[in-house]
Amino acid sequence: MKYYLGVDVGGTNIKAGVTDESGKIILKHSVKTNAGGTAQALADQITLLCREISKKANIPMKDICSVGVGIPGTVDSEKGIVIYANNLCIDGEPIGKMLEAGLQKPVSLANDASCAALGEFVGGSGKEFRSVVMVTLGTGVGGGIVLNGKLWDGFQCAGVEIGHMVIQNGGEKCTCGRNGCWEAYSSATALLRDTRRAMEQHPESLLHKVAGPSGKISAKTAFTAMYQGDQVAKSVVENYLWYLSEGIANIINIFAPEAVILGGGVCNEGDALLNPLKKLVYEKCYGGDRIRHADLRIARLGNDAGIVGAAMLHQA
Numbered sequence: 001m002k003y004y005l006g007v008d009v010g011g012t013n014i015k016a017g018v019t020d021e022s023g024k025i026i027l028k029h030s031v032k033t034n035a036g037g038t039a040q041a042l043a044d045q046i047t048l049l050c051r052e053i054s055k056k057a058n059i060p061m062k063d064i065c066s067v068g069v070g071i072p073g074t075v076d077s078e079k080g081i082v083i084y085a086n087n088l089c090i091d092g093e094p095i096g097k098m099l100e101a102g103l104q105k106p107v108s109l110a111n112d113a114s115c116a117a118l119g120e121f122v123g124g125s126g127k128e129f130r131s132v133v134m135v136t137l138g139t140g141v142g143g144g145i146v147l148n149g150k151l152w153d154g155f156q157c158a159g160v161e162i163g164h165m166v167i168q169n170g171g172e173k174c175t176c177g178r179n180g181c182w183e184a185y186s187s188a189t190a191l192l193r194d195t196r197r198a199m200e201q202h203p204e205s206l207l208h209k210v211a212g213p214s215g216k217i218s219a220k221t222a223f224t225a226m227y228q229g230d231q232v233a234k235s236v237v238e239n240y241l242w243y244l245s246e247g248i249a250n251i252i253n254i255f256a257p258e259a260v261i262l263g264g265g266v267c268n269e270g271d272a273l274l275n276p277l278k279k280l281v282y283e284k285c286y287g288g289d290r291i292r293h294a295d296l297r298i299a300r301l302g303n304d305a306g307i308v309g310a311a312m313l314h315q316a
């Protein structure tokens, strides 16, 4: 049996795991990221974590074929350089070489959202397909693309920024500086903004009751109030789904993947999200319902997708 290490580096945590050759995680562990230090300090932290996992899993480093690392930023995977990662405060550093020196293994780097897409492709909801696009609805809208079994990581392996396609001319301000990006309508952050606005405009809405005395809302609040029959919440959700479907239909029109896999907390709504979304998406895809379009699925691996995809970078 061959074994691989996958590392998912985030601004807050570094998650890592050892997998078998099918991408199944045997043991995983995570530590707080020592962000703001030197690149060498980060590489040392990752090296230590990998060694700990190999020890705990009882799989000696000599049995590990390679190490893959997902980075939240722009990566030159050929040279093993992190070009730009603002969360980690790292610019133009040869992390790949540092890790190879520390671990004595071949090390591949890639963008973290691309790793998550590869993870779902290898061991999650995209398993039976050749081409999938993964969309993660979180603080922002991220994504990764696998075409014909190969990760499309983009020029300089920066990953792709599908969240920043503009779907509304002059629309909501986006964190990237443009207006009307998909992310500004379909991220969890956008859903919270719209929920809050609806609450301000409608003091009579059940949204207030669902939020409770603290007024604390989540991506779930609008869905929960809608299930209880609240019309204001229903229009928040419908508006959210409308914009979400715009972006997904664009993706299907461009890439014609076999599946679009959705991840992120909003997906906990399951069929209440998926069923109306499918209807909206398929109406908007070129050819409408006369043509069979990409399957829409919810991601299965959750936070493990990044580890699995990083571990499987050797085959991407």
Ligand SMILES: [Zn+2]
Pocket: 163, 164, 165, 174, 175, 176, 177, 178, 181, 183
């Ligand atoms: Zn944007």
